[in-house]
Amino acid sequence: MDTEFVLLHNRRDLTQRCIELLNSEWPRSQGLRERNLAQSSDDLPCSIVLLERSRSGKERVVGYCKISRVLGMPDSVIVESVVVAIESRGQGLGRRLMENMEDTAQRFGFKKVYLSTHDKVGFYKRLGYDYSESVSVLKPSTVKINDSLLKKLDAKVLPNFSKTMLDMISNGPNMSSPVAPSHGRVSADCQNGHILAPPAAPSSHLRDMSLCDAQPPSNIPPPPSNIPP
Helix, strand or coil, X not given: CEEEEEEHHHCHHHHHHHHHHHHHHCCCCHHHHHHHHCXXXXXXXXXXXXXXXCCXXXXXXXXXXXXXXECCEEEEEEEEEEEECHHHCCCCHHHHHHHHHHHHHHHCCCCEEEECCCCCHHHHHHCCCEEECCEEECCCCCEEECCEEEEECCCCCCHHHCCCCCCCCXXXXXXXXXXXXXXXXXXXXXXXXXXXXXXXXXXXXXXXXXXXXXXXXXXXXXXXXXXXX
């Protein structure tokens, strides 16, 4: 069988199959998945799809990941929701998916890729990733990632990606140094989409980063109580 990588916004007909693959790992509502995947674009976030094609031409979605901008760091992206279909694992597709993601990030002009992992640290270290300080994902609701891994890419930032990030409030400090030494903390798992705080944190920190909601900044007043539902 042949394989091919495509960007979801160039193949919107694959949306439902991507939803099924994601929900096989992390069940979410149909509407929430549709809204999330509809955001894919060249301007990021960008969903990358790995297709398997039989000799008869039948296509099957066997891999997925998404890259998003990092708040305050216009040369960086973070990869999230990395998943390979259960029946297709053990064939090196996870490595190929990550390599294609890095190529895509380079084509867009980014120089660094972040991710968060819990039990796949060895896999990502073999791909060249190392420990870093926390970063925040640029989303409609900014999400802080406490523990992350970083890989530098040999790329130059293109002019259209050099603009200042949107005026959004970060939930945590931005990185001042691209790579920080390991403090013995367990990072979180991007292979299964879950984010874990350091080991002492409660299990409620398990998140699918493609869909989790960040806590709003504390200086935003609550909405008026007389607004109808």
